[in-house]
Amino acid sequence: MPVGAARFDNAILEGLALLNGYAREHVMLCLVPAFFIAGAIAVFISQNAVMKYLGPAANKIAAYGVASVSGSILAVCSCTVLPLFGGIYRRGAGLGPAIAFLYSGPAINVLAIVLTAKILGVELGIARAVGAVSFALIIGLIMHWIYHREEQTRAANQKGFALGADQGRPLAETATFFALMVAVLVFANWAPASAEDSAVWHTIFAWKWPLTALASVGLAGLLVWRWRWAWQPLVATAATVAVLAGLIPQHPELAFSAGLIGLTLTAATQPGDGEEWLSQTWSFAKLIMPLLLGGVLLAGFLLGRPGHEGIIPSEWVGAAVGGNSLAANFLASLVGAFMYFATLTEVPIVQGLIGAGMGKGPALALLLAGPALSLPSMLVIRGILGTQKTVVYCALVVVMATLTGVVFGIFYP
Numbered sequence: 328m329p330v331g332a333a334r335f336d337n338a339i340l341e342g343l344a345l346l347n348g349y350a351r352e353h354v355m356l357c358l359v360p361a362f363f364i365a366g367a368i369a370v371f372i373s374q375n376a377v378m379k380y381l382g383p384a385a386n387k388i389a390a391y392g393v394a395s396v397s398g399s400i401l402a403v404c405s406c407t408v409l410p411l412f413g414g415i416y417r418r419g420a421g422l423g424p425a426i427a428f429l430y431s432g433p434a435i436n437v438l439a440i441v442l443t444a445k446i447l448g449v450e451l452g453i454a455r456a457v458g459a460v461s462f463a464l465i466i467g468l469i470m471h472w473i474y475h476r477e478e479q480t481r482a483a484n485q486k487g488f489a490l491g492a493d494q495g496r497p498l499a500e501t502a503t504f505f506a507l508m509v510a511v512l513v514f515a516n517w518a519p520a521s522a523e524d525s526a527v528w529h530t531i532f533a534w535k536w537p538l539t540a541l542a543s544v545g546l547a548g549l550l551v552w553r554w555r556w557a558w559q560p561l562v563a564t565a566a567t568v569a570v571l572a573g574l575i576p577q578h579p580e581l582a583f584s585a586g587l588i589g590l591t592l593t594a595a596t597q598p599g600d601g602e603e604w605l606s607q608t609w610s611f612a613k614l615i616m617p618l619l620l621g622g623v624l625l626a627g628f629l630l631g632r633p634g635h636e637g638i639i640p641s642e643w644v645g646a647a648v649g650g651n652s653l654a655a656n657f658l659a660s661l662v663g664a665f666m667y668f669a670t671l672t673e674v675p676i677v678q679g680l681i682g683a684g685m686g687k688g689p690a691l692a693l694l695l696a697g698p699a700l701s702l703p704s705m706l707v708i709r710g711i712l713g714t715q716k717t718v719v720y721c722a723l724v725v726v727m728a729t730l731t732g733v734v735f736g737i738f739y740p
Contacts, residue, residue, distance in 0.1 A: 334636075334638060334640075335638065337636065337637075338627075338628045338629075338631070338636075338637045338638035339628065341627045341628065341631040341632055341635055341636070341637050342624045342625065342626075342627035342628035342637070343624070343627070344627065344632060344635075345623055345624070345626065345627030345631070345667070346620060346623050346624045348632070349620075349623045349667075350620070353404070353406070353407070355580060355583065355584050355587065356515050356516050356580060357404070357406075357512070357516055358406070358407060358615075358616070359587055359612075360508065360515070360587070361407045361408075361409075361410045361411060361512065362410050362608045362611045362612050362615075363508065363587075363590070363604075363608050364410070364411060364505070364508050364509070364512065365410035365411050365413060365414035365607070365608070365611045366414070366604050366605070366607035366608030366610075366611060367504070367505065367508065367607075367608075368411070368414035368415060368418060369417060369418055369607040370600060370603050370604045370607055371496075371501055371504065371505075371600070371604070372418065372501070380393060381393070381394065381415060381419075381420035381421060381424045381425070381428075382419050382420060382421055382482065383421040383422075383478045383479070383482035385421065385424070390421065390423070390424040391423065391424055391427055391463075391464055391467055391468070393424070394420075394424040394425070394427035394428040394463065394467065395427045395428075395431050395435075395460055395463035395464045395467070396431065396435060396460065396463075404433050404667075404668065404698065404701075405433045405667070405668070405698060405699055405700055405701045405703075405704040406619055406667070406701065406703055406704050406707070407432075407433075407512075408428075408429060408432030408433050409429075409615055409619075409704060409707045409708070409711075410611045410615060411428070411432065412425060412428060412429040412708075413611060413614070413615070413711050414611070415428060416711065416712075421471065421478060421482075422470055422471055422474055422477075422478050422481075422716075423467040423468055423471030424467060425467075426466060426467045426470045426471075426720060427463040427464060427466070427467030428463075429699075429708070429720075430459075430462055430463045430466055430467070430699050430724070431459065431460070431463040433698045433699050434459040434462065434463065434695070434698055434699040435456070435459045435460060435463065439673070439674065439698065440452055440455055440456045440459075443455050443674055443694065445523070446674055446675075446678055447674065447677060447678060447681070447690065448687075450687075450739055451687065451690065451691060451694070451739075454731075454735055455691065455694050455695065458691070458728075458731050459695065459699075462695060462699075462724070462727055462728075465727065466720065466724065466727065469723060470716070470719065470720060470723070473719060474716065496553075496554070500549065500553055500554075503545075503549060504546070504549055507542050507543075507545050507546040507549065508542075508546065510538070510542035511539055511542045511543055511546070514531070514535050514536075514538040514539040515535070515539045515583060517531055517532055517535040518532070519532060520532040520533075536572075536579045536583075539583070540568070540572075543568075543586055544565070547561045547564075547565065550593075554600075556593065556597050556601065557593070557596065557597065560589065560592055560593040560596060561589065561593055563589065564585070564586060564588075564589025564590065564592075564593065565589075567585050567589065568582045568583075568585050568586045568589070569582075571585055591605060614707070614710055614711075615707050615710075618703065618706040618707045618710060619703045619704075619706070619707055620703075621703075621706065622667075622701070622702045622703025622705070622706045622707075623667055623702075623703050625702055626665065626666060626667045626702045627667075629665070629702075630662070630665070630666045648662075648680065648689040648693075649684045649685060649686060649689075650686050651686045651687075651688040651689070651732075651733065651736030651737065651740060653729070653733055655686060655688070655689045656688050656689050656692045656728075656729045656730075656732035656733050656736070657692075657725070657729045658689070659689035659690070659692040659693040659728075659729075659732065660692040660693065660695075660696040660724075660725045660726075660728040660729045660732065661696075661725055662693070663692070663693035663694075663696040663697030663700070663728070664696045664697065664700040664701070664705075664721060664724060664725050664728075665700075665701065665702045665705075666697060666701065666702075667702065667703060668697050668698050668701065673693070673694060673698050677690050677693060677694060680693075686736055686740070687735065687736055687739045687740070688732040688733055688734075688735050688736020688737075688739075688740075689732055689736070690732075691728075691731060691732045691736075692729055692731065692732030693728075693732075695727070695728040695731060695732075696724050696725055696728035699724060700721060700724055705717060705721060708720065
């Protein structure tokens, strides 16, 4: 290795810096709550329900409709959606709807689409919204068509599988349980407000941690009063969180982490559902985290952090994605597919590239391929679906983003 060469040494540091930033900003706030949600899907949602609405034999209109717009309520990145995708796929969801959910989760983020329209122009914002929903549907349907024989075999095996008994909980309670966990995930990761943002955005950001705490208290109350979990560890957790929030208000992530630790200990001491929930959560963490962090390190080495360079010079990228040629759109899609974008960060990155001469077609191609894919997510998807399905899925995203960018660039040069 060319140790001592400035670019190589800087690329090593960029990889470590991206990994450090990812671990500090996303693991406890994004991934760990997502792991808990994925584990809860595997335990608290009956396989009958998943098979009914998302399974291979489910009504196709309902299955793809639900899966393709699911991202509108989740402000997650391409990595945070992976535990949720793994949860519904393992629980029996058909490949097509599961893939539609996998793409739509980070791609149809309402906040990101609004930000795109506001900063990059209304035409890009609308094109991104329409393209993301269309991609989720089309890619899911193509994946189902390619692997329909395999899906038929999988469906036949699931019909012969003895489904576990439902927990007997009312649907409203289960829906509230998941809504509260999603609220914790969304509010804890609410992006900072800028001067031009709406008053609602500013208000939610100012109250993000009280709103997160309120959702957490609601979750604890549901577990204690409706599901009869032990109240003592949850009360102790709430007291610890309150003390940390009061003593160290400038670092709310410490109180948030204490809450997650308290939930972990509470689940571990709750026989039955709690232990199973923790076991499933840990299974997803073991499967995803090593590949994810390794992929982040490699992505930082190759492409660097936003505003910094990795081993690949940024001017190469800038020179290659000007205009609206097929090659420019393909390269924008390909680079976007491998690069990691935290939620909402793709907008300022594309804004900078447009300022440096990037065409609007390649900009849309990057917006459609980048948030939905990344090198870390590809590694994890391969662990869930296998190499062939992962390659086909990634190729479909890149090809469709390329063609969409070319068409868009014709109308908006």
